[in-house]
Amino acid sequence: MYKLIYLLLALAVTSTTFAQNSVKGKVIDAETNDPVMSATIYISKLEKGALTNFEGIFQIDNISKGDYNLVISSIGYSTRTVKVSLPSNEEVIIQLQPSAIEMEAVIVSTPFHKLQSENVVRVERETIDNLNKSGAVSLxxxxxxxxxxxxxxxxxxxxxxxxxxxxxxxxxxxxxxxxxxxxxxxxxxxxxxxxxxxxxxxxxxxxxxxxxxxxxxxxxxxxxxxxxxxxxxxxxxxxxxxxxxxxxxxxxxxxxxxxxxxxxxxxxxxxxxxxxxxxxxxxxxxxxxxxxxxxxxxxxxxxxxxxxxxxxxxxxxxxxPEEIGEQSASKKExxxxxxxxxxxxxxxxxxxxxxxxxxxxxxxxxxxxxxxxxxxxxxxxxxxxxxxxxxxxxxxxxxxxxxxxxxxxxxxxxxxxxxxxxxxxxxxxxxxxxxxxxxxxxxxxxxxxxxxxxxxxxxxxxxxxxxxxxxxxxxxxxxxxxxxxxxxxxxxxxxxxxxxxxxxxxxxxxxxxxxxxxxxxxxxxxxxxxxxxxxxxxxxxxxxxxxxxxxxxxxxxxxxxxxxxxxxxxxxxxxxxxxxxxxxxxxxxxxxxxxxxxxxxxxxxxxxxxxxxxxxxxxxxxxxxxxxxxxxxxxxxxxxxxxxxxxxxxxxxxxxxxxxxxxxxxxxxxxxxxxxxxxxxxxxxxxxxxxxxxxxxxxxxxxxxxxxxxxxxxxxxxxxxxxxxxxxxxxxxxxxxxxxxxxxxxxxxxx
CATH class of the missing domain: 2.40.170.20 (TonB-dependent receptor, beta-barrel domain)
Incomplete structure (x- = not known):
């Protein structure tokens, strides 16, 4: 166990010597061509992401060579997936289609970490924030x-x-x-x-x-x-x-x-x-x-x-609880x-x-x-x-x-x-x-x-x-x-x-x-x-x-x-x-x-x-x-x-x-x-x-x-x-x- 941990830590230190790649691009509205601010760009394979700025621009650094799926989501737009190959010097232009449907999220519990619409198995997903809105007392x-x-x-x-x-x-x-x-x-x-x-x-x-x-x-x-x-x-x-x-x-x-x-x-x-x-x-x-x-x-x-x-x-x-007995508002056990x-x-x-x-x-x-x-x-x-x-x-x-x-x-x-x-x-x-x-x-x-x-x-x-x-x-x-x-x-x-x-x-x-x-x-x-x-x-x-x-x-x-x-x-x-x-x-x-x-x-x-x-x-x-x-x-x-x-x-x-x-x-x-x-x-x-x-x-x-x-x-x-x-x-x-x-x-x- 300890040898495994030491090995992983060593890999973490030495890995910084590898060549670095970045993916950068811009997210725009498909109907108006206006930039989409605060859109989320997520690489599920790396579990890494970024947000677009006021001009719809994003950049994700420290990525190794390979093929990746970018999952792009924003409130009020349909979530979509875009494939990219690194290294690349091209800027990715991503168009999002306006939609009233809630944006999709990557499903983590399935083996290949895909969007719900791309999964072979249907999975129910909800944020804790939305569940808490209902007034739930416990998880x-x-x-x-x-x-x-x-x-x-x-x-x-x-x-x-x-x-x-x-x-x-x-x-x-x-x-x-x-x-x-x-x-x-x-x-x-x-x-x-x-x-x-x-x-x-x-x-x-x-x-x-x-x-x-x-x-x-x-x-x-x-x-x-x-x-x-x-x-x-x-x-x-x-x-x-x-x-x-x-x-x-x-x-x-x-x-x-x-x-x-x-x-x-x-x-x-x-x-x-x-x-x-x-x-x-x-x-x-x-x-x-x-x-x-x-x-x-x-x-x-x-x-x-x-x-x-x-x-x-x-x-x-x-x-x-075993009965309705003494009526008390005490919190003591x-x-x-x-x-x-x-x-x-x-x-x-x-x-x-x-x-x-x-x-x-x-x-x-x-x-x-x-x-x-x-x-x-x-x-x-x-x-x-x-x-x-x-x-x-x-x-x-x-x-x-x-x-x-x-x-x-x-x-x-x-x-x-x-x-x-x-x-x-x-x-x-x-x-x-x-x-x-x-x-x-x-x-x-x-x-x-x-x-x-x-x-x-x-x-x-x-x-x-x-x-x-x-x-x-x-x-x-x-x-x-x-x-x-x-x-x-x-x-x-x-x-x-x-x-x-x-x-x-x-x-x-x-x-x-x-x-x-x-x-x-x-x-x-x-x-x-x-x-x-x-x-x-x-x-x-x-x-x-x-x-x-x-x-x-x-x-x-x-x-x-x-x-x-x-x-x-x-x-x-x-x-x-x-x-x-x-x-x-x-x-x-x-x-x-x-x-x-x-x-x-x-x-x-x-x-x-x-x-x-x-x-x-x-x-x-x-x-x-x-x-x-x-x-x-x-x-x-x-x-x-x-x-x-x-x-x-x-x-x-x-x-x-x-x-x-x-x-x-x-x-x-x-x-x-x-x-x-x-x-x-x-x-x-x-x-x-x-x-x-x-x-x-x-x-x-x-x-x-x-x-x-x-x-x-x-x-x-x-x-x-x-x-x-x-x-x-x-x-x-x-x-x-x-x-x-x-x-x-x-x-x-x-x-």
């Missing part, structure tokens, strides 16, 4: 705004993504370019991440095991970190947000600066919330939480090497609660050759999860004993250490073929330090080999790949044989071969069809194999099954899209067949008052899709009408419905945008109605969930005060104070309702 709540994505929640502080009915270890999360590992198997375990310092989120819906390996069977949530400042600039910003429902406040500040080669950024965030209030005016006891988040990064780039070293520390104290420390250290390196490159990513993650229990004592003497027990330490404490690596070689183009070869893997240890043990001490190791190729013609793109994976799980014997808390040792190996084939075809102008078929797999996780204990957040006793097999699936995905200057429509249908689907099943017995659930397997299938339209009619391009629907059904081979399947939902939004006003600029306003239908297709241990509709609205804009730009935003969620319970709420069995009306006010300054 998990924000991503639930994307079509086909929902969240399993335990109160307001714990949420995790559900993609087309699959969640937990079936959805892989990437942060800072490395896979996130934080005991995500538990439904009552949150993301352990803040939206602070995250620029955008991308969602691959469907099996992404070919690119990411085990645990990506259901899809991938890819969080793109905040970009560095543009070369030769320094940025400073601060933001304060208030949420009325939970009396919550969030403060955020960031600083970043960039020279020609070296770059630096740092950002801190602190959020604290009281118990949230339901639509009937009652506060949900112990739904309070607070979160501290710190991110920093150092980057370096020249014509032959790019390096990005980033670190993220996240600390969360999250109450575990209350038993039972979780305390989670999450560290992510990533080192992303890229070596550039003529028309090829080598990517080397290394990540170290440390997750410390503690749970403090409530014994529900009533008198003061017993409460004092409880406080003393808390001081002695948590009832549950688990340390999860993960070292993961990702090496990919992007080969030189062979005609119309572009190919990637790669190897990925991780080494992981889980250790217990608390009195209670849910899963034993264990070691997990992964390794995977992959190859994926892309074939491009004028109207046709084909992408195909193959992959082999091996996962090894070895756990320690813990406890005394014959006793209830005994953990038998296991030593299991899981292997799988997978493949994918995707086709994108431009049927005619502006009409795109995508067909993808892929296999995926997921090895059973440590909890499914070895669990033997009660979970506070779920109120059940879980028993593992050491004989579980791989989950193996085959998914077919069809997407049709049409767009013109003022109208967009899409439909996306899928069918997902999973062999040996692992699920929890009631065992019809109790241990210490908690119902016992055991892990079993049965074949299953999920099917459904998403559809939507976006209308922005001419000449009133400031008006946007958006509508979408998401449907998913899930059932086992024996006819039983799968648990935690989202209900069918419809989302309709009226949005207005004005770039300039008398006092403000970048003005916007929106009105959204989300309607969720009854969920009657429930599993054996679920109950029917009535439907509901939620009304949201918001306005915002920015203005300059001297040399400082100030953004003001106000948004309201559940404005009609609807009393409802989401089908994916972990508090539903206790009859605890979701959050009522919430007004969010945000002030952000840029210096």
């Amino acid at each position: 998990a709540e924000g991503i639930a705004l994307l079509p086909g994505v929902e969240t399993v929640t335990t109160g307001a502080g714990i949420g995790k993504p559900v993609i087309r009915g699959l969640s937990s270890n079936r959805v892989l999360i990437y942060a800072q370019g490395v896979r996130l590992e934080n005991q995500q198997y538990g439904d009552e375990h949150g993301l352990g991440l803040s939206s602070s310092g995250v620029e955008s989120v991308e969602v691959i819906k469907g099996p992404a095991s070919l690119l990411y390996g085990s645990d990506a069977l259901g899809g991938v949530l890819y969080l793109n970190p905040e970009k560095y400042a543009v070369p030769a600039s320094t940025d400073l910003d601060a933001k304060v947000t208030y949420h009325s429902n939970s009396l919550g406040t969030e403060t955020n500040a960031g600083f970043k600066t960039s020279g020609e080669r070296l770059k630096f950024l740092v950002r801190g965030n602190y959020a604290t919330h009281s118990d949230y209030e339901t639509g009937n005016g009652m506060r949900v006891t112990n739904s309070r939480f607070d979160e501290k988040d710190f991110k920093t990064g150092i980057g370096y780039q020249d014509e032959k090497y790019r390096g990005d070293l980033r670190y993220n520390y996240n600390n969360s104290t999250i109450g575990i 209350l038993l039972p609660y979780q305390q989670i420390d999450n560290h992510i250290l990533s080192f992303d390196n890229k070596l550039f050759f003529t028309n090829s490159s080598l990517d080397i990513k290394v990540g170290y993650l440390f997750n410390n999860r503690k749970e403090f229990e409530d014994h529900h004592e009533e008198n003061e003497e017993e409460q004092g004993e409880e406080e003393q027990e808390e001081e002695e330490g948590p009832a549950l404490e688990m340390h999860l250490e993960t070292l993961n690596y990702d090496l990919k070689y992007n080969s030189a183009k062979w005609g119309n073929f572009e190919t990637i070869f790669g190897v990925q893997g991780m080494f992981q240890t889980n250790k217990n330090f608390g009195e209670e043990i849910l899963i034993p001490d264990a070691n997990v190791s992964d390794i995977g080999f992959l190859a994926v190729t892309h074939y491009h013609l004028e109207k046709l793109d084909i992408q195909a790949g193959v992959r082999f994976d091996n996962r090894s799980i070895e756990s320690r014997e813990m406890g005394v044989f014959g006793e209830e808390e005994y953990f038998a040792p296991i030593d299991r190996n899981f292997n799988s071969y997978n493949g994918s084939l995707g086709i994108k075809y431009n049927l005619f102008s502006r009409f795109i069809a995508r067909v993808n078929v892929a296999t995926g797999f997921r090895a059973p996780n440590l909890a499914e194999l070895t669990s033997n204990g009660a979970h506070e957040g779920t109120n059940r006793f879980e028993l593992g099954n050491s004989g579980l097999n791989n989950e193996q699936n085959l998914q077919l995905d069809l997407a049709l899209e049409y767009s013109n200057e003022h109208f967009e429509i899409f439909t996306n249908v899928f069918y997902n067949n999973i062999n040996d689907y692992i699920f929890l099943n009631p065992a019809n017995r109790f241990i210490e008052g908690d119902p016992v659930f055991e892990y079993l397997q049965n074949d299953a299938k999920l099917y459904g899709g998403e559809a939507g339209l976006h209308l922005h009619p001419h000449p009133i391009d400031w008006l946007h009408l958006e509508s979408s629907v998401a449907i998913v059904k899930g059932e086992r081979e024996d006819g039983e419905n799968l648990p935690l399947i989202p209900a069918t939902s419809f989302t309709n939004t009226l949005r207005v945008e004005f770039d300039k006003g008398a006092w403000f600029k970048s003005n916007y306003g929106f009105l959204t109605v989300k309607s969720v239908l009854d969920q009657e297709n429930v599993s054996a241990f679920e109950t029917r969930t009535p439907g509901y509709s939620l009304l949201s609205a918001g306005i915002g804009g920015s203005f300059n005060l001297n040399k400082t730009m100030i953004n003001l935003r106000i948004s309201g969620n559940n404005l009609l104070n609807e009393t409802y319970i989401s089908h994916l709420s972990r508090l539903k069995p206790d009859g605890i309702q979701d959050r009522g009306r919430n007004i969010s006010l945000s002030v952000q300054t840029f210096f």
Whole structure:
């Protein structure tokens, strides 16, 4: 490991001796020939870019010899891609066509980093800034705004993504370019991440095991970190947000600066919330939480090497609600609660050759999860004993250490073929330090080999790949044989071969069809194999099954899209067949008052899709009408419905945008109605969930005060104070309702 780091640093120093090339040009309006100011020019292969000046001129230096795609985007224009070859002394003249359609962005989570319109796989993407405009309290709540994505929640502080009915270890999360590992198997375990310092989120819906390996069977949530400042600039910003429902406040500040080669950024965030209030005016006891988040990064780039070293520390104290009891606006922790420390250290390196490159990513993650229990004592003497027990330490404490690596070689183009070869893997240890043990001490190791190729013609793109994976799980014997808390040792190996084939075809102008078929797999996780204990957040006793097999699936995905200057429509249908689907099943017995659930397997299938339209009619391009629907059904081979399947939902939004006003600029306003239908297709241990509709609205804009730009935003969620319970709420069995009306006010300054 150290030798690799020294080698990369040496390459960074010596690479400055290579010849330097530049690409320069001008961006103009295709209809008026006027220069386009502040247009973004981005070289996805190098992850490097620039902005045009007042005259529409740009220049990007320190580029090695080779062929590159320039992605040019600007608000109010269609995004386009232009190919250039270096070295060249010619100035590139780029014409942008005016359009009311939102500008496209490069998709990072797919292998070849193309625009959405050029990808073989459809990917949902949204900026965190746009998600925050909705008034989302947490990152998990924000991503639930994307079509086909929902969240399993335990109160307001714990949420995790559900993609087309699959969640937990079936959805892989990437942060800072490395896979996130934080005991995500538990439904009552949150993301352990803040939206602070995250620029955008991308969602691959469907099996992404070919690119990411085990645990990506259901899809991938890819969080793109905040970009560095543009070369030769320094940025400073601060933001304060208030949420009325939970009396919550969030403060955020960031600083970043960039020279020609070296770059630096740092950002801190602190959020604290009281118990949230339901639509009937009652506060949900112990739904309070607070979160501290710190991110920093150092980057370096020249014509032959790019390096990005980033670190993220996240600390969360999250109450575990069990009832509507004492009404309080206190923010002090209350038993039972979780305390989670999450560290992510990533080192992303890229070596550039003529028309090829080598990517080397290394990540170290440390997750410390503690749970403090409530014994529900009533008198003061017993409460004092409880406080003393808390001081002695948590009832549950688990340390999860993960070292993961990702090496990919992007080969030189062979005609119309572009190919990637790669190897990925991780080494992981889980250790217990608390009195209670849910899963034993264990070691997990992964390794995977992959190859994926892309074939491009004028109207046709084909992408195909193959992959082999091996996962090894070895756990320690813990406890005394014959006793209830005994953990038998296991030593299991899981292997799988997978493949994918995707086709994108431009049927005619502006009409795109995508067909993808892929296999995926997921090895059973440590909890499914070895669990033997009660979970506070779920109120059940879980028993593992050491004989579980791989989950193996085959998914077919069809997407049709049409767009013109003022109208967009899409439909996306899928069918997902999973062999040996692992699920929890009631065992019809109790241990210490908690119902016992055991892990079993049965074949299953999920099917459904998403559809939507976006209308922005001419000449009133400031008006946007958006509508979408998401449907998913899930059932086992024996006819039983799968648990935690989202209900069918419809989302309709009226949005207005004005770039300039008398006092403000970048003005916007929106009105959204989300309607969720009854969920009657429930599993054996679920109950029917009535439907509901939620009304949201918001306005915002920015203005300059001297040399400082100030953004003001106000948004309201559940404005009609609807009393409802989401089908994916972990508090539903206790009859605890979701959050009522919430007004969010945000002030952000840029210096």
